[in-house]
Amino acid sequence: MTIRNVDRRRFLQGGAAVLAVTATWRPRGAQAAEELNILVWCDHADPNLLAPFEKAEGVRINVKDYEGTGTALSIIEQSKPGDWDIFVVDSPDAPRVARLGLLEPLSDDDVPWADMFPQFRAAPHTYVDGKLYAVPEKFGYYGVAYNRDKVDVADMSKGDVMWNPKYKGRMAVYDYYFPIIQMIGLSMGLTPDQITVENLAKIREKLLALKPQTKLIGDIVGVQNALVTGSVDLIIGAAEFAVSGLMTEQPELDWVISEDGGLIWSQGLAVFSASKKKDLARDFVKYVIGPEGQGRLATSSCYWAMPTNKKAVLNDAQKKILRWDEQPGFIARSHPSFISGAALDAAMLDLWNEFLQA
């Protein structure tokens, strides 16, 4: 039978069959009851973190990692309610995600607050209208990463290093708008929770003045590459997440937080309100913020950063890399990154576009 001999009915039947198969196809992970679907940052994809929980609970964890809360929200919008169980979100974004009704309130009883750095419980993004939606699980800083052989190290912790003419054309800026805007705010005496749409105009002038200083504005890989290849000597907005993994081979690389006040990034662990496996999801949260999970998360193969639980199981060498002993001092003079609302977020994004084009 040649194609010209196929009758119309059979042709349409074939097409209908294809459409039916397409319409009924679903991700494998969305169907099995013993599986947990997690939408997370890449550090949660490490088998070393997931395997103990999978073994202990007899479950399989399906991982989807993403970059950028906007990307995650678009993935959620395109999924059916209940497809996802666990969400790891940039802590400053946790309130806006919670206000969309996507997250399940968590119980304080499930969180070992007494073992955790107290600043995270007190952070403005931790509770939304008195409810806990995302447990802070891992943190670090936005600061300045640099090559100590190329710069005056004493300059690096100064808030005005961004505008220091000595480093004109020698600096990269991490292409992430709100940390950079908030770092500039700190250099002007404005903590992140004090930044508003109204006073953003003051920061705008300083931000635009930063542009002539920069050689590069790029993502983490881009700015890392520039520092390693010697194209720049320092990265504004970067810290341990940018250079810790490189310091073994290039000990001249280092990072510092500003004397004007450091800026803390953190990620929160949340359960989706539409999850059909909330008990299992809560058990996963408890595992990750427990001592064993925290140790494994802090040293995840994707990137290392500080655990929020002080009882995280880590050896001395790991603690040294994480600068464990310096954390109380770092935290004491740092502020959590925070965005007060969607209008400010949009205004900061607009400002960042203007900066890129300046």
Added chain:
Amino acid sequence: MGAVVQARTGRPFDLSKWAVLPALIGTAIFFVVPLGVMLLWSFWQRIAGKLDKTLSLANYERFFGRDYMVEGLTNSIEVALITTAVSIVIAYPLAYIIAYRIPERWQRFAVILAVLPFWTSYVIRSYSWLLILSERGIINGALIGLGIIDEPLEMGYNRGATVLGFVHFFAMLLTLTIYANLVQIKKSYRLAAADLGASPVQVFFRITLPLSLPGVAVGAFLTFVIAIGDYITPQILGGGQELLLPQAIMLQVSRAADFPMASAMSMTLMVVVTVTYLVFAKYLKMERV
């Protein structure tokens, strides 16, 4: 059973007319419908994280009301135009040499060599250029080693680096389309012109070049369209020193999940591409390539 099937209605049913149906369905599903959806979304708004489906031109007003957004669009057009022009200048002589100066038995090998850059990942190729252009890169190392310069030159992280990365890719694409066109031009045309007294330069400008314009036009159009919408190369090689529209669109998507705004920006880019198509349409003869 013959070529024509008798349907229940009694009218002859020519299946050959239906053979185009899969292509039409494919075009509808993967192009027309998404484009329609994107157009519709561009009239909605994302307000406080939620989708407002009231139809309005707010996103377009926001786009054209901000100078830096419009400058982002003009930057994208400029970069795409420069890339297209430089790629043509490089690709045409290369295609000409392969088509007319290399023995026929070696032409296939020469074409394979010309398209070798296609075989490597786009991202890897861009990062490779960055390593070549960097201050500790091969070019600066050679120039300093030869004593030509004392201080390394800044060659990466600017528009020039972006164009270089683009040209490396698109010159090969244009070489293919122009070569494919050149080899279709009958040799007798050129011989006849020469017999009638035309010099080699006259043969080229009066015979070869006009007849090869469809190949140039197709390649140039593809180059412009792909370059103006590319995100990776400017991101890696451009160093964020100027706003290009794909970057701005990505910011709206990856950060704010503002698909309505991103759709409006994409539709604006689509208008530019459509206008470009209309400009090139006179010369776009795909069957000649």
